[in-house]
Amino acid sequence: MVFIDAAAIAKKVCEIASGEDVKKIVADPMAVERAFFFIINRLAKQVRDSRKDVLMYRIFATGISGIPIIAKEEWKMPIIPTVYRLHMDPDSPLRGKINLADIRKLQRPIHLSTFVRTLQALFDDEGFKALRKKDMDEGKISDDVSARQLMYIKSFWSVVQELWKDAFSSPKEYLVLKAIGCYALNWLAADVFRWCRKNGIEVPSDSDIRKYLEPLKGFDWHRKTSPLAALGGMKGAKEAYITLLAALAVQGVKEVEEKLKSKELKLSDIEIEAFKLKASSALKTS
Incomplete structure (x- = not known):
């Protein structure tokens, strides 16, 4: 067990620190204590992933x-x-559904740490980064959050909620709000954003997004019958994502064919056809 006198440490650092900005940072004992707690406990199993991310x-x-x-x-x-x-x-649309500290009894289906990772592809997109930069230039960053970026993610998940209402009212029965669903859908969100940007749309609206998600309305997400139900891990998440792309291709969304044949996915023509068959089955059984 380690005991830390954060106030004393902060005072001592302020004495030797140079520059007002540095002193301002370290003068907060809570900030110092939080930093020490994280460094000491970052590998401890007792500190769950979501809590580590928040820290x-x-x-x-x-x-x-x-x-x-x-x-x-x-x-x-x-x-x-x-x-x-x-x-x-x-x-x-995700209000009250994210477990900020991985506390099991809260009955919140989405772990913060998981959802953060599922959004990496979207936040890595240069066009999406440009939204944050524009908001910074216009003073539209609130609580370190870009208004435009937040608007897009809300719009995307609002359409998801609209299409699969049961998954939100009974999240345990469906895969949409489980890790595999969040990965597949948020990776798809990155694609939808890029497709819309190519059409000159800066921040895709609900109607812009619906154009790409509506064809998936019949997709089977039920935990007992979905073709995604047996999948797990990152390999399973990728397969779920490709299955959604294949379903869009089956439904005639033209932009998807290029993605399926991209070097990023490394799929052969035979594999693409196999995914399309799987996707067709998922659409038919809904």
Whole structure:
């Protein structure tokens, strides 16, 4: 067990620190204590992934730097507060559905740490990054969250909720809000964003997104009958994502064919046809 006198440490660092910005950062004993707690406990099983992510963000937000694990996962920093807003905002389709600390008894189907990882592809997109930069230039960053980025994610998941209402009212019975569904759908969200941008749309609206998701309305997400039900891990998440792409291709969405044949997915023509057969089955059984 380690005891830390955070106030004394903060005072001592302020004495030797140079620069007002540095002193401002370390003068907060809570920030110092949080940093020490994270460093000491980051590998401990008792500290769950979502809580670690929140701690990392809070340390990062105070301006404390030099912690390798935080530097390595800096890509998460704009995503974590965005996911928090998705959980808290009254107009969010995911309001109250994200488990911010991985507490099992809360009955919230989505773990914050999982949802953060599922959004990496979207936040890595240069066009999506441009939305944040534009919001920064226009002063539309609130609580470290880009208004335009948040708007798009809310719109995407609003359409998801509209198409698969039962998955939101009975999340345990469907895969939509489970890890595999979140990965597949958020990876698809990155594609939909790029397709819309190619058509000159800066921030896709519900109607723009619906054009790409509506063909999936009949897709079987039920945990007992879905072709995705037996899948697991990252390999399973990728297969689920490709199955959604294949379903869109079966339904005649032209942009998808290019994606299926991309070097990124590394699929042979035979594999693509196999996924289309699987997707057709999922659409028929709904």
